Amino acid sequence: MVTGDPTAPLLQMHGIVKHFPGAKALDGVDLDVVAGEVHCLLGQNGAGKSTLIKVLAGAHQPTAGTIRLDGEQIRIPHPVAALEHGIATMYQELDVVDGLTVAENIYLGHELASAGFTQRREAAGHTRRLMERLGHPEIGPHREVGTLSAAGKQIVSMARALSRDARVIVMDEPSAVLDSGEVDNLFRVVEELTGQGIAIIYISHRLEEIRRIGDRITVLKDGMTVGRNLPVASTSTDELIKLMTGKNVEYAFPERPGVPRDAPVRLEVEGLGLANTFRDVSFTVRAGEIVGLAGLVGSGRSEILETVYGARRATAGRITLDGRSLRRGSVAAAVSAGIGLAPEERKSQGLVLDEPVYRNVTLASFARMAPAGWLDERAEKKAAREQATALDLRPRDVERAIRTLSGGNQQKAMLARWLVHGCDVLLLDEPTRGVDVGARSEIYALIRRLADAGTAVVVVSSEIPEVLGLADQVLVVSDGRVVRSGPAQEIDEHQVLDLVMEGTSA
Amino acid sequence: MTEPTAAPPADKEIKNESRTRLPSMFSGAAGRNVGLVLALVLICVVGVITGGGRFASIDNLMVVLRLASVIGVLAIGMTFVITSGGIDLSVGSVMGLTTVWATTWATQAMAEDLHWGVMVFTAMVVGTVAGLVNGVIIAYGRVVPFITTLAMLAAARGLAEMISNRQTQRVQSDAFIEFFRLEPLGVPILVWVFAAVAVAGWFLLNRTTFGRRTVAIGGNAEASRLAGIKVQRHTLYIYGLAGLTAGIAGAMMLGRTTAGTSTHGMLWELEAIAAVVVGGTLLIGGRGTIVGTVVGVLIFTVLTNVFTINNMSTSAQLVAKGAIIVAAVLLQQRFANRSKST
Structure with missing residues (x-):
């Protein structure tokens, strides 16, 4: 492990700017990574983490800024160039092909071949050595990848990176799909890799993980680096959260007129549960009220919304609309009863x-x-x-x-x-995703106007300030449970982040 | 379908507007139909030049239309299936089955007692039931349409062979045969039936909630479901409709050939699909055109007619058909890419 000031960083990104039509995703990001370290990238949703790693992977071209590898300036015009430079990225949705074997996956795109014939024996031998290096000799080269667990697939993905002689491996929330035993395993592999001089850029929302394996932290906020090369050991959680929340881009949130005490309850959810996803969720929404669900991706917040809407069939609990109980698992019934959903993936859903x-x-x-x-x-x-x-x-x-x-x-x-x-009840999943900054305030005002007209609104968002700024009541969801609920004024961003990142209830 | 709107908003969006609207008259749904009609006219010109009076006569026109009508009815049903994002490989063999079922000894005996319409009704019911079976398996069993209807293709053909014992079953009812020989206003009754089915299909697709659901499901099934449309039930109906058109086509086939046999409609599903796709209905769903399908059917039939008049072998005809299908799909993809890149 490397500590102290790195004199010769392996990878240096400096002043990276990336414009998208109508939005500035990155606005001057700096990142220094030295060989053999685990460098954690921290930031809220929308801070620019994914854009940054896509620039590094060659999937996006930066509008400005320089990337240096071993002190030499490089360009990464396409994903293959990134691999050629020794930069490999493991995305959250693992890019392995289920129907192929472990060896075939590892050598996908750079098959060991002679005169057009794949050299299966050699590939198998290399694969065995890679798996040993990763401490997983039990994963044989001829095993079909589809039969592996998520953790196993991650190992295959890492082996693929190594087969390309990667010196920098980017891991985007690798622990999100793993249980705790598998996470331990992952960390062991990460330590082995860093021991061999490979640099890991590690993205995670879970501070405990960062504490366990991280060396240094770079914090992004609103497309800028706000904390640079902070040593993990001596930086407090408090400080990190302060950096992540910082001074926000001010969105104009509409005023809350306050819901009258006698406003009728429109939607009532009692003990709602969905097997393996969330359980025991209860809340009520009154006419004119906006209820916000805050939580990370995978916390169950979107699933709660979809279950209320009938797009998923609840395994427990009751949903009542204006006093009438709603049929489970039927979108058509929900729609005709007066519930509407604006789904998370607007284009596909x-x-x-x-x-x-x-x-x-x-x-x-x-x-x-x-x-x-x-x-x-x-x-x-x-x-x-x-x-x-x-x-x-x-x-x-x-x-x-x-x-x-x-x-x-x-x-x-x-x-x-x-x-x-x-509609009497409107369910909004990530209402401002893909909406540029200028139009956001407009959407917020619109949602509030709908509520003022008597609609009961439920908003889900991974952007905490959005939930806090817009909603009257807030429910914080973590690991499929409501860990906190109360009026929005009584909860601040710091608390919510603490709750969803540490998973402890306050 | 829709006319270009006049008077775009007077702001800076106008620039965008003119860029997305292609300047050519060959863009858009109407433009594609114009292109198709031009292709049809071109084939006719070739026919006139090479065939002269043998091609350009009322008699020959009626021959062409009569030939086009049975496959045309199948293609109308197929248009709905493909617009919804599905495929039906079974219509040809289901049509064969309906001709057999409508000419069994029992059906014909009943038809003799009551009315020859019993045979038509039987064909339509058998076709619809076969289509609904497809629909149930696809919508509720969640088996992909390709496999489901491939299975039905085999099963319906086999059932037809079992029922008919591979014999040709003559139509006994003279009234039935007489009816299908009628030529109101000099136009064969089969052509009238095709026209009626096409007009009904056009209204159904463009003017009813049924058609809107079909297009919406083909365009984005998940969004349709989340908007409260009962996607599974509608899918069932669509395959039922395709079966119904196979039944109507079966009755027409009986009228044309005066016999039911298990070999009727062999490979016609492919001709129907080809006509629909050449007509401009997107194979991935979300856009369908009845007018295009009708023109597509006519293109293939007229082409066959021109080849036949010029004594070209059926093998050469098949090669030409193949080339036309590929050319049409290539053109379609260019349109699809263009609309996506804006």
Whole structure:
């Protein structure tokens, strides 16, 4: 392990800037990594971690900034170039092919071959040696990868990196899919790798893990490096959270008018559970109230929403809407009872991208507008235009394909769908994902306006300030359990981060 | 489908607007149909030049339309299936089964007692049931359409052979045969049936909730489900509809050949799929056009006719058909890429 000031960093990223149309994902990031260390990358969702590692992996081209390897400036124009430089990335969704063997996976894309014939024997031999190096000789080269556990697949992915002579391995939340025994194993492998002089860039939300294996920490916030090369041993949790939260980009959150005491309860969720995902979730949403669910990816927050909506069949608990109990596992029943969902993955779960805006807006209500099954497109367009005006949809033209709209306007079209349908309860999963900064405040104001009109709203977000700024009541979800709930004013970002990262209830 | 909207908003979006709207009249759904009609006209011109009066006569036109009508009805049903993102390989053999079932001794005896319409009704019921079986397995059993309908292709053909004992079953009812020989306004009754099915199909796809659901599911099944559309039930209906058109086509086939046999409709599923895809319906679903399908069917039938008039071998005809399918799909992909890149 390396401590002290690194005089000759192995990898140096300096002043990395990355613009996307309408958004600045990275705005001057510095990162120094020395050989043989575990360098932790810390930051909230949207801080720029994924963009940074994609730049390093050659998947994104930086708008500005330099990358040096061994002091020499390099360019990484495409993913293969990254591998050639010895930089390997293990994404959260492991990129192994289930149907191939361990050896075939490891040599995928750089098969050992002679005159076009794969040299299976040699590949198997190399694979055995790699697995021994990683301390997992029990994973044989001819085993089909699909039969391995998530942990086993990670090992294969690491072996692949080593087979490419990687000197820097980026691990994006590798522990998210592992149980605690497997995590121990992973850490042993990481230590072995660093012992051989390989640098690990380790991304995780779990501070305890960082404490266990990390050497130094770089903290990102809003696309900038705010904490540089902090030694793990001497940096307090408090300090780290302060750096991560810092001074936020100020979004204008609408004022909370306060929910009247006598507002009727619209949605009541009691003891809701879904096997292996979450359990014992209870909350109520009154008319005009916004309830926020805060938690990390994988905490169960999105699943809670989808279960309330009937897209997943609850294994325990009750959902009542305006006093009437709701059928389990039926989206159609939920929709006709007046519940609407704006899903997390807008493009794959929410929109029919090649269809015009108005048909996306009326997707939940075209049948109701159609007497005896005959479509009334004029009424549909009229309804869509009214919403387009009310929500300031740009462009106003409701007949163009929704694919051509920006993220923020697509989200408005999703909201318009439920406004046309006339919802009593609106479930919003990551309502500002893919929405650029300027349009966010607009979406927030819109959500508040809907609540003021008597809609009960549930918002899920991994951006904690968003939940705290928007919601009246907040539920903090960690590992499938509600670990804290209360009025938004009584909870601050620091507490929530503490809860979701350390997993201890306060 | 929709006309280009006039008067774009007077802001800076206009630039975007003109870039996404292709300048050519060959863009968009209507443009694709224009292109198809031009292709059809081109084939006709070749026909006139090479065949002269033998091609350009009312009699020959009626021959072509009559030939196009049975496969055309199958293709209308197929258009719905493909628009919804599925495929039905069984329509040809289901059609064969319906011709056999409608001409069994028992059915014909009943038809003699009641009305020859019993045979038509039987064909339609048998086709619909076969389609619904496909639908149940696909929608609720979650077996992919390709495999399910491939199984039905084999099973329906086998069942037809079992029932008919591989014999040709003549239609006994003279009234039935007479009906299918009618030519109201000089146009064969089969062509009228095809026209009626096509018009009904157009309204169903473009003007009803059934059609909207079909397009939505083909475009994004998950989004449709999360918007409250009962995707499984609708999928069942779509395959039922394809079966119904196979039944109608079966009855028409009986009218044309005056006999039911298990060999009717061999490989017709492929001709139907080819016509639909050449017509401009996206094979991945989400966009379908009945007009395109009708023109697609006509293109293939007229082409066959021109080849036949010029005494070209059926083998050469097959090669030409193959080339046309590939060319059409290549063109389609270019359109798809273009719309995605904007």
